Amino acid sequence: MKLPVHLNALRAFEASARHQSFTAAAAELHVTPAAVGQLVRALEGWLGTPLFLRNARGRTRLVTTEAADRALPDIRAGFYRLALGLERLKEESAGSVLTVTVSPAFAAKWLLPRFDRFQAAWPDTDVRLDTSLKAVDFVAQRIDIGVRYGMGSWPGLTADRLMDEEVYPVCSPKLLKEPERLRKPADLARETLIHDLSMDSHAAFPTWEAWLRKAGMTDVAATRGMMINNSAAVLQAAIEGQGVALARSVMAWGDLANGLLVRLFPTIAFPSPLAYYVVYRAECSGKPGLVAFRDWLLKEATA
Structure with missing residues (x-):
């Protein structure tokens, strides 16, 4: 479909409507306010209808007409699609x-x-x-x-x-050198818990509180310990023996395979909802x- 209207006129109209100002639109488009006004008037002349309400005393901002308000969503969608098309050309080149x-x-x-x-x-x-x-x-x-x-x-x-993935506790092998240490979930009450906060804003992200509840350990304080907002750093802290981490299996597989970490209480399955x-x-x-x-x-x- 051939466009009878120059794209610059449509851009001037859309920017003026968004900013409610010819001056602000001109700053965005790197032209003068007079040039923006001329482009908008040319578009109005071709359409045979005004796009902005004029001659209202005391008005400091442009106000679009009802017809303009109805057309703007389609015009903006068209510019978005043009931008996508240009992006694809850039990708190919x-x-x-x-x-x-x-x-x-x-x-x-x-x-x-x-x-x-x-x-x-x-x-x-x-x-x-x-x-x-x-x-x-x-x-x-x-x-x-x-x-x-x-x-x-x-x-x-x-x-x-x-x-x-599955979520489970892990620790350094050196924490298990003591014969009676970390043999059952209740022993976690005496350990530093390392918390992964990397997805803390997501309500479904597994937490120590959820794992302990699954293990039946409601009397273990679930919020104490070390808080880290990076899953790799959580595992590194556990590798260095700073506590017991609640690990994500996809992240921990290499450290478990290399013997840097040990999975604790493997009979307790806790699949992640994510x-x-x-x-x-x-x-x-x-x-x-x-x-x-x-x-x-x-x-x-x-x-």
Whole structure:
């Protein structure tokens, strides 16, 4: 469909309506207020209808007409789709660089120890790893794919379940050198508990209080001890013998396999209600590098 109106006029109108000011719109668009006003008047002339209410005494801000208010959501949606299209063109021109977002702990404890296998299988794909504790904007930060931990729903993203996990207490082997130490859950009352606060804002995130309740230890003080907001640092504190950590199995597998940590009370099963998901934008799902990395992640998780 051919647009009879120049995009600059639509941009001037949308910015003026959002800021309720020609001057503020001009600052955003890097032009003069007079140029913004001229573009808006040209648009009104083509439409044959005003877009702003004028000639009201004492009014300091622009006020849109009812017709303009009805049209603005579609115009803004159109600009958003144009931005997505341009982003896709940038992605294609960027070549074989794949931008991946994961948490720092997931990168250190799960992804990086096996990443050489992806590089061996896809030597021509360069990966830029973005590690952040906060959810990132995939469009604004040009993220291709990522791994997130949660319930599986993130607006604007497709989520493929990667793996579940279990939560259990772990400690350094040196804490078990004393014959009677940490032989039953009640013994935790005499230990320093290490708490993982990395997902503390998520109500479903497993806590010491929930694990102790599952173990029937309601008389053990669940909130005392050491608080750390990074899952990898939680495990490191346990490795150094600073206490007993409530570990996430996906994070702890390597340290358990290497004998740096020991799982305590393995007969008490406590699956996490949260899981790991591979996430990406649906419109980018056919990108070869993304497909390769997603399939590799799923293969590694099942192995």
